[in-house]
Amino acid sequence: MANREKSNVGAERRHVETEIPRNWIVTRLDDLISWARRGSLWPMPFGTACCAIEMMATAASKYDMARYGMERLAYTPRQADVLIVAGRVPYKIAPVMRRIWDQMPQPKWCISMGACASTGGVFDNYTMVQGIDTVVPVDVYVPGCPPRPEGLLYALLMIQEKIKGESIADLRSREEDPERAGKPHLPAEEVELIAGPFGNSTFQNRVSGLESSSPILRPGDRKE
Amino acid sequence: MKRVAVGTVERADIKELRTRFGDAIRGVELDAARDPVVYIDASRSVEILSYLRGSQGYDMLKDVTGLDLGGGRPIQVVYQLWSTEQARPLRIKAEVPADRPKLGSVFGVWRASNWLEREVYDMFGVSFEGHPDLRRILMPENYEEGYPLRKDFPLRGRFTRAEQTRRALAMGLEDVYSLQELAVVEGGAGDGGRAVEAEADLSGVTAGAVKPGSAEQQEMAGLATRHMILNIGPQHPATHGVLRLVVELDGETIVKCTPHIGYLHSGFEKLGEYREWNQNIPLTDRMDYLAPMMYNIGYALAVEKLLGLEVTPRCKVIRLICCELNRILSHLIWIGTTALDIGAFTPFLYTFQERERIYNLHEAYAGARMTTSVSRIGGMMADVPPGWLDAVRDFVETFPQTLLETERLLTENSIWIGRTQGVGVIGPEDAINVGACGPNLRASGVPYDVRRERPYLDYETYDFDIPVGRYGDTYDRYLVRMEEMRQSLRILEQALERVPDGPINVDDPRVILPPKSQVMNSIDGMIAHFKLVMEGLKVPAGEVWYSIESSKGELGFYLVADGGPKPVRCRYRTPSFINMSTLPYLVEGELIADIIAVNASIDIVLGEIDR
Ligand code: SF4
Numbered sequence: 001m002a003n004r005e006k007s008n009v010g011a012e013r014r015h016v017e018t019e020i021p022r023n024w025i026v027t028r029l030d031d032l033i034s035w036a037r038r039g040s041l042w043p044m045p046f047g048t049a050c051c052a053i054e055m056m057a058t059a060a061s062k063y064d065m066a067r068y069g070m071e072r073l074a075y076t077p078r079q080a081d082v083l084i085v086a087g088r089v090p091y092k093i094a095p096v097m098r099r100i101w102d103q104m105p106q107p108k109w110c111i112s113m114g115a116c117a118s119t120g121g122v123f124d125n126y127t128m129v130q131g132i133d134t135v136v137p138v139d140v141y142v143p144g145c146p147p148r149p150e151g152l153l154y155a156l157l158m159i160q161e162k163i164k165g166e167s168i169a170d171l172r173s174r175e176e177d178p179e180r181a182g183k184p185h186l187p188a189e190e191v192e193l194i195a196g197p198f199g200n201s202t203f204q205n206r207v208s209g210l211e212s213s214s215p216i217l218r219p220g221d222r223k224e
Numbered sequence: 225m226k227r228v229a230v231g232t233v234e235r236a237d238i239k240e241l242r243t244r245f246g247d248a249i250r251g252v253e254l255d256a257a258r259d260p261v262v263y264i265d266a267s268r269s270v271e272i273l274s275y276l277r278g279s280q281g282y283d284m285l286k287d288v289t290g291l292d293l294g295g296g297r298p299i300q301v302v303y304q305l306w307s308t309e310q311a312r313p314l315r316i317k318a319e320v321p322a323d324r325p326k327l328g329s330v331f332g333v334w335r336a337s338n339w340l341e342r343e344v345y346d347m348f349g350v351s352f353e354g355h356p357d358l359r360r361i362l363m364p365e366n367y368e369e370g371y372p373l374r375k376d377f378p379l380r381g382r383f384t385r386a387e388q389t390r391r392a393l394a395m396g397l398e399d400v401y402s403l404q405e406l407a408v409v410e411g412g413a414g415d416g417g418r419a420v421e422a423e424a425d426l427s428g429v430t431a432g433a434v435k436p437g438s439a440e441q442q443e444m445a446g447l448a449t450r451h452m453i454l455n456i457g458p459q460h461p462a463t464h465g466v467l468r469l470v471v472e473l474d475g476e477t478i479v480k481c482t483p484h485i486g487y488l489h490s491g492f493e494k495l496g497e498y499r500e501w502n503q504n505i506p507l508t509d510r511m512d513y514l515a516p517m518m519y520n521i522g523y524a525l526a527v528e529k530l531l532g533l534e535v536t537p538r539c540k541v542i543r544l545i546c547c548e549l550n551r552i553l554s555h556l557i558w559i560g561t562t563a564l565d566i567g568a569f570t571p572f573l574y575t576f577q578e579r580e581r582i583y584n585l586h587e588a589y590a591g592a593r594m595t596t597s598v599s600r601i602g603g604m605m606a607d608v609p610p611g612w613l614d615a616v617r618d619f620v621e622t623f624p625q626t627l628l629e630t631e632r633l634l635t636e637n638s639i640w641i642g643r644t645q646g647v648g649v650i651g652p653e654d655a656i657n658v659g660a661c662g663p664n665l666r667a668s669g670v671p672y673d674v675r676r677e678r679p680y681l682d683y684e685t686y687d688f689d690i691p692v693g694r695y696g697d698t699y700d701r702y703l704v705r706m707e708e709m710r711q712s713l714r715i716l717e718q719a720l721e722r723v724p725d726g727p728i729n730v731d732d733p734r735v736i737l738p739p740k741s742q743v744m745n746s747i748d749g750m751i752a753h754f755k756l757v758m759e760g761l762k763v764p765a766g767e768v769w770y771s772i773e774s775s776k777g778e779l780g781f782y783l784v785a786d787g788g789p790k791p792v793r794c795r796y797r798t799p800s801f802i803n804m805s806t807l808p809y810l811v812e813g814e815l816i817a818d819i820i821a822v823n824a825s826i827d828i829v830l831g832e833i834d835r
Contacts (some may be wrong), residue, residue, distance in 0.1 A: 014415050048458060048488050048833050049464050050513035050594060053557070057583075058575035075460075080472075091392035092364050093466055093487040095460055098393055122507065125491040126372055126381030127363070146594055184393055195385035197724035 010031070030167045037081070037107065038160040040071045044080030044104065046097060049087030051114035051146040058149040065153060070159070077103040082159060083136070088116040089129045095182070100180045101136040104172045109162070111155045112138045115145045120195070130195030134186050229525070235260060237280050237314070245272055250319075256530045256768040259313050266301075266318040269352075270328035273303065273316065277333050282314060283656050284672075286771075287780055287797040288340035290348035292322070294375030299325050299348055302782065304769055308656065308670070309364025311677055317683045320350060322374075323552055326547075329355035336659025339470070339805040347373035361771060362486035362834060364395060372494055372576040373671070379498055451479060458487045464561060465830030467804075469819065476815050481808045486606060488834040497792025500760040501527055504794065511796065512832045515554040515775045516596045517546040517586075524599035526770035526781035530763050531601070533735065538726045539603050544681045545719050546589075547772075548712040552623070553582045554775035554827075555705045559630060562702070562824040566643050571630050578626050581619055601761060602736045603729030613723060622718045624815055628710060634702070640775045644698040648810040648822035652697055658809050659802040664826050668696035669828060674773035688715050698825040705827075735761060760789030767793075776800050776827050798832035 043065075047055050058065050061074060074080035077100045082092050089097060101110065115121035118141045129135060139162060140155040147155075174200035184191060238260055244247050249272075251265040251768040264272050276282045287304040298319040305314045320327050329352035330337045341352045342361040349371040352358060360367060368391075369382040381388060457468035466487035472480040492511055494503050508523045521543045528535065535543075560575035577754030583593040589608055590596040598605055634640045650660065655668035665672055673690045675683040691707035693700030729736045733752035742749030763785040777799025784793040803826045811819050811828070 022565065033610070052465070053594060054515055057576065061573045062580050088488060088490050090487065091388055091491050092489065093458060094389070094392045095395045096466075096487070099604075100459060110683065122493065122510075123490050125379050125495055126369065126377070127489050127491045129389065129392070130385055134385075153315070182393060184386075184389050188390070191389050192384060192388040195389075199555055 030169075033168055034163050034166060038163040039200055041068075041070055041082050041156065041159065042072050042074040042080050043070050043082040043084050043156070044074050044077050044100065045084050046100060047086040048083060048089060048093065048160065049082075049116065051086035051117070054146040054149055055084060055086040055113065055152060058152045063153065064151040065156065068153070068156060070156060077101075078105065080104050081108055082156070083108065083177045084113055085110065085117045085132050085136075086113040086146075086152075088121070088123060089132050089135075090127045091120075091129055092127070094129050094132075094135050097132065098135050098153060098182055106176065107166075109134055109139045109159050111140045111152070111159065113142045113152055114147055115143065118143070121145060124157070130191075134184055134191045234313075237276075237310075237312075237354055238262060241272070241276075241281075241674070244275070255315070256766045257534065257770065259315060259769065261315040261317060263317050263319065266320050266327055268318075268515065269301075270330060270333070274333045275328050276305060276314070276316070281309045283308055285334035285336045285340075286313075286778065286797070287345055287782065288330075288337055288784060289770075289795045289797070290344045290350060290373065291317075291784060291793050291795075292348060292373065292375050293792065294433070295427045296322055298740065299323060299350060301327055301344060301350060303330075303780070304780065308672060313678075313769070315698075325350040326353060327351075327400045328353050329358075331355055332777065334659070335657050335809075336802060336805070339801065342703075347371055362489040364486070366395070369521050372491065377494075379494060383613075400553055457818075458484070462557060464824065464828055466600050466825075467828070467830055469807075469823070471816065473738075473816055476817075478814055478816060478819060481819065482590050482674045483807055485830075485833055487802065488830045490628050490831075490835060492796060492835040493794055496748060497790055498790065500789045501763055501791065502601055502761055504597060504791070505601075505765060506595065506672050508796075509595050511798065511835060512554075512774065512776070512779075512800075513594055514557050515550040516594060517550045517598050518554075518772065518774045519779070520597060520599040521547055521681075522770070522772040522774065522779050523781060524601050525595075525772065526768060527601045527763065529767055529770050530768045530783060530785055531735065533602055533730060533732070535603060535728055535730055537724045538607075539728050539730075540681050541719050541723045542604060542608060542728065543599070544683070544686075545613075545716060545723075547681070548715050548719070549582055549616065549619075551712045553579060554710050555709050555735055556582075558705060558775075558824075559634075559702075559829045562821075562827075563640075564826040566640065568633065568637075568640070571633055574626055574630050574633075577578070578623060581825065584620065585612070585615055588615065599629060600736070602731070602732060607728040613720060616716065617720050620720065622714055624710075624713065627706070631706060633635075635706075642700065643818075643821050644702060644825070646695070646696045647814060647818045648825060649695060649697045650810055654809065655806075658806045660777075660806050660826075660829075661799050661802055662710060662773070663704045664777065664803055664806070666691065667693035667700040671695060674771050675779050678771070680770075680772055686715050686718050698821055701827075762787060762789055763791075769799070774799060776829065776832075777803060795830070796835060798835060800828045800830075800833045801835075804828050804833050 043053055057063060057177070071169060085097065112118045116123060116128070117132050120128045132138060140158050142151050144151050144153045149181055181218070227729060235761065241262065241688065245268065248265040248268045250265060252263070253261050282305040284306040286306055287302070289302050291300040291302055293336065299322050300317045300319050303316040305316065313795045318327060324704055329341055331341065331354065338357070339361060341355055342358060344350050345352060346360045346362050353391055370377050383391070390418060452473045452575040454471045454473055455468065456471065458466045459746050468484040468487065470482045470484065471478055492507055495507060499507065505520055508519040532581060556575040556579050560572040564569035586596050587593050589612055590598045590605065591594055650658070650668050655656070655665050656670060660668065669692050671690050671692050676690060688711045691704050691711065693704050733756070737756055738752050743753045765785055765787040767782070767784040769780060769782045771778050780797030781798055782793065782795035783791055784795065786792045807823060807826060810822050
């Protein structure tokens with residue numbers, strides 16, 4: 001397998017070399033487009049909390065994500081391809097995040113950076129969205145609290161890897177229903193399922209300063 | 225909490241308070257730090273508090289917060305005062321019934337109370353009569369689940385997650401972003417009269433507020449102008465996080481600026497009541513992630529005060545080194561991002577380079593770059609690794625070079641001077657009254673620094689200066705921070721000289737886990753380990769206000785314990801919150817471009833503003 005690939009590459013190179021003087025090459029349209037797309041991703045940094053600082057570090061001198069084609073951080077969603085949600089997302093900012101996602105043109109991808117963005121992290125409380133995937137679709141989750149800059153770089157490379165496999169003929173993943181704009185990404189039951197308390201956090205229903213009450217067992221227990 | 229009978233606290237100001245107000249003084253007690261707490265009659269609170277400000281010199285209002293003990297007991301509203309002249313604190317408590325909590329507002333006495341009272345309203349439902357702009361501040365304005373910090377409010381809120389998500393996304397951004405709504409949503413620096421005025425204006429006009437008086441004149445001359453309302457944020461690269469500023473402009477001049485916060489409210493204070501004392505430490509560094517160790521250590525110091533515990537000499541010096549390193553870390557990011565906002569990119573790269581070096585030190589010690597969680601109650605997570613102190617020494621020796629280079633880029637740079645000198649000026653009295661703290665306060669010429677006023681970690685034994693500014697403008701705030709880094713280096717040099725040998729943790733099995741060798745080999749050790757793990761660290765009933773000088777200003781912890789393993793109230797008085805509320809006073813009358821410079825210059829971090 002490896003051999004065959006190698007020889008293919010050789011053949012391609014020869015081909016390119018012989019054709020370049022005549023100024024044209026032959027390739028698959030998908031390859032060409034995905035090559036162009038992945039080499040010039042413009043991330044839209046949506047940094048809220050601690051993770052945003054690591055995102056800044058990723059862009060700054062030592063880690064320098066411009067090396068991978070993310071030369072330009074797009075501060076406007078209209079000109080961005082990758083939404084990087086770095087940090088906690090409380091309910092108050094959720095509609096803003098959804099709006100930014102809706103404003104980004106297709107094709108677009110989303111990275112959820114850090115435990116908080118991915119699951120709510122340690123903030124299993126009244127104000128925090130329990131995973132941004134309840135609000136927008138996510139392509140890559142980066143674990144960590146905060147993830148190291150290397151982690152974010154790896155996520156960006158994974159997005160590039162994903163783009164490699166996409167075809168422009170396949171429109172399914174790129175279709176958007178205008179009706180869904182500004183709505184939760186998942187149906188209510190699924191939000192309940194993934195956002196319900198679990199593990200240690202089920203036993204944290206301390207009601208008053210001086211006494212504790214029984215734990216919440218199922219998400220449905222809390223219905224009004 | 226035991227109440228000490230009235231009269232046992234021998235302080236002249238309290239005695240005088242008593243003779244003057246008689247029955248309105250309900251009781252006096254001492255807290256764990258032996259500071260007096262005075263209970264007053266809620267119906268006369270404004271009168272008493274204005275007397276304290278006017279005649280007793282309590283010119284600084286550090287905090288207003290609430291305390292709910294649950295079980296339908298009255299809600300206590302807690303005022304933390306400080307007199308800069310006498311250098312002494314005073315805590316005032318007024319009790320209001322939980323079902324209809326109402327209290328007079330002290331906005332007329334201290335401007336600093338504006339946001340603090342709004343927060344108490346938001347979190348406890350206490351309404352302050354006479355407050356010019358009593359709206360929710362951290363939660364969305366149409367929040368319907370109740371008052372989160374009340375004891376009967378469940379940790380996860382009253383609605384299901386799906387319902388909460390649906391409601392959040394249905395919030396209708398256009399509603400809040402329309403011109404009318406933005407103009408009606410008044411507040412910030414404006415006093416009550418102004419808010420009403422603007423609202424009245426609007427009723428006649430459909431597309432924007434018209435300045436009364438001048439508008440008429442101009443209309444006669446055929447030059448009608450309208451004020452424009454500009455919305456910055458909540459997602460904007462120059463707001464340093466998710467901050468929203470609504471600015472009313474007359475041409476390019478800022479008429480009014482209203483910050484909207486709460487977009488990063490994470491419920492730290494509520495979570496704090498559900499975590500054990502030590503488990504709160506990882507939460508503290510997620511509040512100010514620019515100086516995480518300072519927060520870890522400040523919290524541990526506050527709990528130790530409650531416990532009446534003194535840490536070991538080695539621990540004190542190591543903690544101090546961590547604190548000063550973090551002051552540099554935080555000021556570095558401040559310079560980098562502020563310069564970036566004003567248009568200079570190079571300092572950003574320089575300072576991030578140096579930050580990486582401090583991050584490496586963090587990583588060597590705590591294993592994490594940013595979320596260090598380095599302290600424990602009674603000590604540190606571990607002793608510093610071998611060679612760490614040498615690495616710090618190396619940093620202290622080489623860092624001045626970068627500092628010099630950065631200074632050369634900025635201090636005499638004419639663009640920098642043009643953008644910062646004379647911009648966002650505030651005088652010393654005003655700065656105290658609106659609640660500015662930390663470098664912002666010192667830039668206005670008030671030499672207030674907790675390290676001097678109420679020393680902790682033996683700061684009084686170190687030789688360092690407190691830089692103060694003269695003009696109180698953006699440039700002074702820059703110079704003060706630059707000089708503070710120099711002073712931090714001085715402190716670090718002295719501290720590195722004197723790191724004593726010895727244990728890092730206190731030798732107290734009630735607080736610190738015994739070493740594994742003891743746990744495995746002796747029954748005492750095993751019992752101590754078991755009890756601490758299973759029952760948690762027990763803190764005796766009582767309360768304390770403890771503050772340290774963080775890189776951004778005075779960071780206060782108001783902790784209330786009931787003798788159990790978890791806090792009853794975990795209040796973080798974060799400096800950025802108060803500093804942020806001073807922004808309107810700084811920018812009104814300036815140009816729109818200056819708002820970015822001034823906002824950057826007060827050094828905010830949204831994590832601790834919104835908590
Ligand atoms: S995952 Fe951790 S570092 Fe990131 S925002 Fe959440 S608490 Fe902060």
